[in-house]
Amino acid sequence: MTDISPSSAAVHQDDKGNKRPLDEELSDQQKKQKTESGEQSKRLPKRKIAMLIGYNGKGYHGIQINKEVNTIENEILKALVKTQCIPQEHADVPQKMSFQRACRTDKGVSAAMNLLSLKVIIDIENLLEKINSHLPEQIRVFGYRRTTGGFDSKNYCDNRTYMYICPTYAFAPLENIVTDEYRMTDGVVEHVNKMLARFIGTHRFHNYTSKIDAKEARAKRYIISFTCGKPFIRDGCEFCVITVRGQSFMLHHIRKMIGITIAIVRGNCGEDVIDKSWKPERVDIPKAPGQGLCLEQPHYDNYNKKYGTDGIHAPLDWVEEQDEINKFKEEYIYSDIMKTEKDEKIMMEWLGTLQHHVFDFVNDKDDRDSRFDKKRFLEKCKRDVSRFTINYEESIYNMKP
Template structure:
């Protein structure tokens, strides 16, 4: 132990991959199973940080995560910064020996003493692996063998394009007032790739890149996009949700969401080639990252969706939303039923009548 104390501590950036299943999120939290708790304990066991570094990481080792991930959410490109004992041989291998297989440290790079993985991050990219049956038109019966058409794909992409730019997302999170400056967020990209089939279910990967995101923001962005494409919400629902009034925005399931990449363009331009530091980028690990993403994140999403039907269960309650502004009455806040919602309920009644007539 005396020998360890003589080691030099230096600031580093660490690339971390994990499957969030079974964890209460990333951030260390007393009496909760979190990714950070397991990581910090493993680093103590590996001799990379002192014990007090795990107990009070923010103060003792300047620990900082680049982006939070919520309960069950995975990451294929999380970056944390901290001070570690730089003289420890093979720190990555030693840390991984003390981690469960669903958490992997991939690389460690020396950074400037002032580097902060959160503050120096200029953009974040998230993926959402979605079963395409989520976009089944409301007038049709949702089946697991649903296959998305070119017309629906085009509509999805058109809806997602609306998000690009700077908008007020106070209705896409919780506890945020419309007049708060922090409610405005800048979205650089929102797209959906080509569909593919796994275990009989068709999936597609949605990609969203933004400067930063608030809690639940991405899942709510996807939730209302699904409602529009299905025909449950009007085409202007997104732009109306950016308004000052409270707006009914559904939150899509957490299964399928993962942090994919963190971008350090400004830091890399300034320090990446100064002769003393290297860029905070991980291109040399792309094969390892893709392998982990496919085998330890995507495959779990496929199996879980097939077994537990998370999206189908969520879709069964989607019609309960009004996708409209909240209206104030003497009795309090009351949502006004939208014309789209009324139309959907009429369709449900017609389908019930048809089903009853068939049974008779």
């Protein structure tokens, strides 16, 4: 007689005669449906590629993957899953696809060109178009190249170029009233370039970051070039572009080099502060606003020399994508940086904080940038009208002797 009791009805017999609960069978079916796209991805071959991306960092907490906040890589991984370039499990654990970025950018910092290395499925029609359709307009994938199996976008990167778009009134002398009407002379440009040249070469930059001691090997960095270009006018405000190329940079490294350069050229301190900064003791160095900072390009000269002409791999020079890159930079990065500065006067506001720096040796725990309270500073300025006057309607700062 056939057993039709509840206990027998709730089991399933496989080909080998083994029994297991029916609810487990249903669970397996559900799992199969959920992972259908992932299993399809696993069946197709994955290739190691270098993926070129660009982005405006406004509204994002940097590039690096972080499940707690919104980041650039979070957006890109979601787009890759939707395009079926990678399974969800690789997005959850990027190490499974050898994921790496060339350069890490902090909160709000943009990149005209940054490079990711990863293993993905590329046998998809209109791949770039499909990926970009799942991305916000301020994040773009410009292209990709097949690479060697061991390629790592961070470790293979020879050096990086960053730029800083700066309103030229940042270099106005202390005795001047700071407004958009300020125009940078050739002499000031020469002075800025003279100060920037002081950083070229190998130095211990422990005073240009945080939580790194002068004795540590990672404090030593190599700067290849550091220049200020000719000023130009955009919507009535004059700007200049400061370009720095170095082997690698630390947290706040570039912003502090530019911060002390501005302070010296304005007259807040002397050039000797740079000499002091090379010494082991902690020196008070101001940190320029992050608003104007942008990663321009990571460089792969040695990789291109070794593999770019082997007839198998294409060089990572991105010549074909250059027009699209330039268009994106102008529409989503450069114009946004300059418009934000003109509307919000971020640099102008920061200039008022320089009076709180001592530009000298300080206690290791005396971090003036982190202790600075913008609200309290503005309230103090309103009270202390004998030394500092703020015109809130026109955002004009005027230092009196």
